[in-house]
Amino acid sequence: MILSLNEIEATVRKAALGRGWSHGLAVEAGRGAAWLSARGFDGVAAACDALMADPAKAVRTKSAPECVLSDAPVIATGVAACDLLASGATKVRLTGTDAPLFLYGITQATAERYGLGVAILIDGAEFDPNTPPQGPCDAILSKGAMTSPPPGLDPTANAADWAHLHTLAARTYVAATDQSRSGAGAGTTDND
Amino acid sequence: MTPAHPETPLRPPSQVMRLARMGAFFPTRLSFMRCLIRRLRDAQAQVTRPVWQIDAKGHGRAVYSMDLDGHTYSLVAFSQDLDPENRTDRVIAEAWDTTYVLFDGVPTSADLDRLAQNAPRQEAGRYVPSELILCRANKSVRLFNHVVQALAAGNQPDRQMIGDIGYLMRTTAVYGNGKFGIADRSRIKDRPALQAPFQAELLSVWLVRGFTLDLVEHAARAQNPKAARLDPGLRRYLGIGNSTGLGMAPFLVHHPVLLNNWMMVRETALARVRAVDQPDQTQVTGFLALLDRVRAHVAQWNVADETQMQRIVTLRQEIDQIATLITAEWLSRAQPWDALITLSEAYSTECQELLVALVLEPYGDLIDGLTDCMSATAEPVLRPEMGCDDLIRLITSQFDWALALDFNDATASQRFWYTSEEKLEPRLGDRYAEPGSEKEAPLDIARQVQALLADLRNDGFATVAEFLMKQPQHRQITARIQSAAQYPYAEIQDNLIDHSIRPIDLLRCKLSFFGASKFDPKSDLWTRITLFQGAPGFDNVTDPDADDWAFPVLGAAP
Numbered sequence: 243m244i245l246s247l248n249e250i251e252a253t254v255r256k257a258a259l260g261r262g263w264s265h266g267l268a269v270e271a272g273r274g275a276a277w278l279s280a281r282g283f284d285g286v287a288a289a290c291d292a293l294m295a296d297p298a299k300a301v302r303t304k305s306a307p308e309c310v311l312s313d314a315p316v317i318a319t320g321v322a323a324c325d326l327l328a329s330g331a332t333k334v335r336l337t338g339t340d341a342p343l344f345l346y347g348i349t350q351a352t353a354e355r356y357g358l359g360v361a362i363l364i365d366g367a368e369f370d371p372n373t374p375p376q377g378p379c380d381a382i383l384s385k386g387a388m389t390s391p392p393p394g395l396d397p398t399a400n401a402a403d404w405a406h407l408h409t410l411a412a413r414t415y416v417a418a419t420d421q422s423r424s425g426a427g428a429g430t431t432d433n434d
Numbered sequence: 435m436t437p438a439h440p441e442t443p444l445r446p447p448s449q450v451m452r453l454a455r456m457g458a459f460f461p462t463r464l465s466f467m468r469c470l471i472r473r474l475r476d477a478q479a480q481v482t483r484p485v486w487q488i489d490a491k492g493h494g495r496a497v498y499s500m501d502l503d504g505h506t507y508s509l510v511a512f513s514q515d516l517d518p519e520n521r522t523d524r525v526i527a528e529a530w531d532t533t534y535v536l537f538d539g540v541p542t543s544a545d546l547d548r549l550a551q552n553a554p555r556q557e558a559g560r561y562v563p564s565e566l567i568l569c570r571a572n573k574s575v576r577l578f579n580h581v582v583q584a585l586a587a588g589n590q591p592d593r594q595m596i597g598d599i600g601y602l603m604r605t606t607a608v609y610g611n612g613k614f615g616i617a618d619r620s621r622i623k624d625r626p627a628l629q630a631p632f633q634a635e636l637l638s639v640w641l642v643r644g645f646t647l648d649l650v651e652h653a654a655r656a657q658n659p660k661a662a663r664l665d666p667g668l669r670r671y672l673g674i675g676n677s678t679g680l681g682m683a684p685f686l687v688h689h690p691v692l693l694n695n696w697m698m699v700r701e702t703a704l705a706r707v708r709a710v711d712q713p714d715q716t717q718v719t720g721f722l723a724l725l726d727r728v729r730a731h732v733a734q735w736n737v738a739d740e741t742q743m744q745r746i747v748t749l750r751q752e753i754d755q756i757a758t759l760i761t762a763e764w765l766s767r768a769q770p771w772d773a774l775i776t777l778s779e780a781y782s783t784e785c786q787e788l789l790v791a792l793v794l795e796p797y798g799d800l801i802d803g804l805t806d807c808m809s810a811t812a813e814p815v816l817r818p819e820m821g822c823d824d825l826i827r828l829i830t831s832q833f834d835w836a837l838a839l840d841f842n843d844a845t846a847s848q849r850f851w852y853t854s855e856e857k858l859e860p861r862l863g864d865r866y867a868e869p870g871s872e873k874e875a876p877l878d879i880a881r882q883v884q885a886l887l888a889d890l891r892n893d894g895f896a897t898v899a900e901f902l903m904k905q906p907q908h909r910q911i912t913a914r915i916q917s918a919a920q921y922p923y924a925e926i927q928d929n930l931i932d933h934s935i936r937p938i939d940l941l942r943c944k945l946s947f948f949g950a951s952k953f954d955p956k957s958d959l960w961t962r963i964t965l966f967q968g969a970p971g972f973d974n975v976t977d978p979d980a981d982d983w984a985f986p987v988l989g990a991a992p
Contacts, residue, residue, distance in 0.1 A: 244562060247620065248612025256853075265876050266902075266909020301903055311903075318906065325818035325899035355815050396563060415855035416863070416870030 243404065244396050245286070251276035253407050254289045260413035262297040263317060270321045273355075274348030279397035281390060283371055285347060286399035290406050292316050292344035313338040316345040323383045324352040327360060333384045343374040345381060350390060361386030439800060441705035442772055448835065450697060453928045457939025458745075458783040459946035460791040461984070463798060464703060467949030468981065469630045469805050470637060471969055475980040477502055477627070481644065481972040485546070488513060490656035492649055495550065498641050498972075499540055503627040507566070507634075508537040509641035510546060512554050513649065521572050523606045523677040526857050530556070532603065532645070536567035536638040538617065556607070563617040567610050567638040571603040571646070574675060578602050578650060585654035585661045596668055597734055597988040600952060600964045602646040604675030608635045623811070631692070631808055632948060639965050643674045644972045670974075671988050673967030678945060679960035681859045683937040684851060686944055687877050690914055690924035692810040696947050697923035699808050700790075703801035707793050708772035710800075717796040718765050724795050724984065725757050728788065731951075731985035739955040745784050752785040795984055814917035814924075816909065818899035822890050825898060825912065829887050832918045835927040836880035837887070848933035851875040862937060862959070878931045882911040951985070 255272030263271065271289060278285030295315030301322055302312040309331050311319040316339055323334040339345055346362060346369060353360040362369035363382040371390075449455070461467070485497035492513055499508040513532045520529045533553040537545065545564070552559030556570055573579075577591075577599040584591040610632075611619040622628045628637075647669055654661035686693045713721070732750050737743050760774065767773060771793045778786045794801060830837070841847055850871045854861045865871045876882065886908045895901040898916075902909050917924065929935070936958045945953070950963040968986020970977060 244615060246563070246612030246615055246618045248618050249615070264907040264909065266913075267906050269910060303903065318903075321906075321909075322899070322903045325816070325902060328817075329819040329897050329899040356818075412855070414853060414873050415858065416852040416861070416873050418854050418856040418861070419868055421864065421868055 243399060243401055245279070245399055245404070247276045247280055247397060250279050250285055250397060250399070253404075253411055254286070254293075256411035256414055257289070257293060257407040258297075258317065258410075260410035261293045263293075264297075267297075267317050267321060270348055270352055271317050273351040274317075274320070274344060277351035277354075278343070278347035278371075279399070280393035282394060282397075283343065283347070284399065284403075285397065286403045286407065288341060288344040288347060290403045292341040292348075293407075293410065295340050308333060308335055310335045310337060312336075316341050317348060320345045320348040321352055324349055324356065324358070324360060327353070327383065327385055328356045328358055333382060336381045336383065338378045339381045340378055342369065342379060342381065343371055346371050346374070349383060350388070359385060359387040361388050437702075437706075439706045440709040441702065442708040442769075444698075444701045444705045447697075447922050447925070448927060450701060451923060451925060451927045453926060453936065453939040455783050455787065456926070456943035457936065458787045459943050460788050461946050461949040461951055462700065462703075462791040462794050463981070463984065464700060464794065464801065464805050464808070465947055465949030466630055466632050466808075467636055467640075467966060467969065468984075470633055470640065471975060471983070472802070472981050473627055473630075473633070474502070474640075474975045475970075475977070478976045480976075481641070483648075484540070486648075488649065488652055491515065492653045492656070495546060496645060496648075497541065497546070498644065500641075502637075503625060505625060505627070506539050507637065508540055509638060509645065510535045510537050510541055510549050510553065511642070511645045512550060514554060516572070518575070521575070523572065523604060525607060525679070525681060525859055527606065528555075528558070530554070530570040530606070531573045532642075532649075533570045534568070534638060534642055534645075535561070535565045535616075536569075536634060536641070538564050538566050538621070557609075557614060559614065561615040563615075563621060565616040566622060566634050567608060568614060568616055569605055569608040569635075569638055569642065571605045571642055571674065573603050574599050574601060578646075581650050581664070582653045582657070585651060585664060586657035588658070588660065588662050590662065590665050590668065593668070593988065596671060598736075599675075600671070600967055601673050601675035602650055603642070604677055604962070605639060605642065605965075606677055607681075608638060610635050629809055630805055631696075636948065636965075639674050640969070643672070643966050643969075646674070647672065647971065667989070670971060671968060671986060673964040673969070676950070676963050676965055677960060678941050678963065680861055680937055682944060683862075683940045684860045684875065684877055686926065686940055687879065687930065689810065689813070691813055691917070691921055693926075694921035694924040695808050695810050698921075699804045700947075701923070703794055703797075703804055704775070704790055706800050707797050708769065708775055710771055710797070711768055713765060713770065713796070718762050720796040721765070721792065722760070722762065724792055725753075725760065727987055727990070728792060728985045729753055729757055730987040730990065732788075734988055735952055737954045742953065742955050745782065748782050749784045749788065752781045753788065756781075756785070756789070791984070798981070814913040814921070816898070816902075816913040817916045818897065818902065820898045820916060822893075822895050822898060822901055825915065826887065826890050828915055828918065829883060829890075833880075833883050833915065833925075836883040839880050839884070839929050841881055841884060845933040846929060847878065847881060847931050849931045849935055851877040851931070862935070865931075876910065878929075879911070879914070879925060880929050881931065882908070883915065886911050886915070 251272040254275040255268045258268035258271040275285035275289040301314040301318050304310040319336045349360050481500045488494040496511045516531045535553050581591045778789045850863050850865045938958050952964045954962040968983040970980045
């Protein structure tokens with residue numbers, strides 16, 4: 243199905259909130275998914291993959307001799323790595339990276355907002371988003387440039403993935419009550 | 435930086451960014467509807483009607499097209515029979531009298547057939563990026579039917595009824611920016627004609643207004659081929675109604691940079707006008723004429739809401755006093771507009787803000803260019819390299835209004851904002867009486883500021899990057915606070931979850947920037963308004979005086 247980027251960004255954000263991510267990281271996740279989708283990658287599927295991780299899993303850090311973020315979901319580590327690079331770190335190693343394509347999207351989207359280029363190495367080679375590795379891997383992020391396709395229009399998504407995001411997003415909704423409806427709008431009919 | 439024009443000091447955010455004041459705003463010449471009409475005038479925009487397949491009952495489809503700055507835009511309109519039982523302005527409605535799409539280009543027959551299957555279903559339909567805007571409108575049944583009957587009988591409709599209602603149809607939702615598959619804002623953001631905020635949405639509403647006028651005359655002619663045409667003055671007075679509720683309220687909180695830009699432009703415009711040393715004769719005459727017009731406009735502004743009606747009554751008295759006091763001689767002093775704004779501080783907030791709108795009006799050459807600065811392409815960007823000590827200093831120096839609130843008082847956090855399961859719309863609940871507060875939307879800006887400060891003081895991290903790695907829940911509020919120096923008008927300096935919060939204040943502020951008038955609150959949670967009342971229509975938008983439609987008065991030339 244064809245989607246708008248705004249739909250993707252908003253739905254991934256809500257799904258991340260529904261999965262238990264904090265608001266700020268949910269916003270970054272939405273931007274990461276839209277960034278991927280705008281460039282012809284399946285940002286919705288990548289987001290579904292990344293959202294499976296446990297948002298309560300804390301980022302473990304080591305700062306010497308190199309900066310290492312360990313065994314936490316890419317939504318947290320990808321954003322944190324960009325923050326650290328923007329704060330003066332020259333290189334950040336992520337171990338146990340669970341969703342490499344989404345790491346690419348969320349880091350590029352976050353870094354763009356900082357006016358920063360971030361390069362990703364996986365096992366010593368530049369990350370290729372067209373052939374992302376399967377399963378956990380180690381990544382090294384550093385200031386630098388990656389070759390990314392330009393943004394286009396008309397992103398698409400798999401209907402099952404899209405439905406999954408909506409299921410997660412629905413966890414953030416609150417059922418209406420008589421009290422919440424009271425005074426909130428016109429009557430059930432408006433024939434005046 | 436030296437301003438491009440002389441300015442008095444801007445009114446400070448602590449004065450302007452308060453709900454009680456924002457809830458008293460009036461439309462100004464900077465409002466987005468005014469921008470649109472000026473754009474249409476300057477482009478000498480011509481509206482054509484290539485499709486009119488409307489039957490004798492007023493049902494069918496129509497297309498209106500116009501060229502604007504190298505692009506063609508078409509309003510595709512569908513009109514259908516609607517069971518009165520299903521006619522509701524609530525967003526929970528599932529059927530409407532009329533539904534619309536603003537199409538990017540000229541739709542083919544296949545496009546029209548596809549849209550006919552989707553537009554009448556609104557949110558339940560699916561759209562593609564050639565559709566820019568999706569909206570719908572319901573009839574004001576009593577006025578629409580009355581106008582049809584009157585015209586069919588060869589008469590004009592009752593002026594009192596026109597004045598009391600003011601529109602033939604009310605829009606109940608206008609969707610843009612990617613909703614339900616329609617085009618993302620990015621598709622049109624670089625088009626000069628649509629760069630100002632909400633121009634595509636308002637262009638749609640203006641075209642809908644034209645359609646409602648055509649439809650009512652068509653329905654009259656279907657009854658009597660010799661039916662009267664609607665009087666041009668009445669035609670111009672009729673706007674488009676709108677019901678706006680909580681769905682719009684969080685917008686200003688979710689878009690702090692945009693809010694800053696709107697406010698900054700408005701306050702800068704006011705500061706420029708206040709700095710005018712001596713107005714010329716045309717400006718004095720124009721202002722005094724507008725003062726007379728606004729007295730008549732306010733005299734025709736009647737609402738059922740007791741609180742708002744009392745404010746209007748007070749406003750009428752105050753504006754009468756001011757009209758007696760302010761003469762051409764009074765305005766001959768140095769910086770008379772500054773003197774008038776200063777003088778107005780003795781009057782109600784409604785009166786103060788009405789005078790802001792009035793003094794801006796004669797100064798298009800001085801301030802209209804500022805509207806180019808009202809869009810925003812960015813939201814606050816985090817500065818992870820900032821030291822936590824600096825962030826603490828920023829909070830304590832810039833957010834005193836938030837730190838002064840006492841959240842130990844349960845009533846200070848009595849309300850909570852959430853998204854309704856029913857229609858995925860923002861709602862406002864009572865934390866102590868309703869379920870769902872664990873799913874609260876983050877509109878509690880002041881409370882978040884306090885929580886951030888407490889954690890910053892407890893944790894002792896060196897940089898924001900390190901702090902947020904451990905405390906990611908503060909990410910959004912940190913970025914907002916860090917941008918405060920750059921965007922001083924970004925924050926509403928009130929507690930948005932207080933027991934006394936009136937969402938209607940948020941709505942009026944936003945709607946005034948749209949250019950809406952005749953605010954008609956139906957509760958603290960929703961309001962009716964009128965859009966494009968008094969604005970030129972298809973046949974006179976190219977006139978040189980097309981921009982002169984502020985504060986329209988029934989029975990007077992605009």
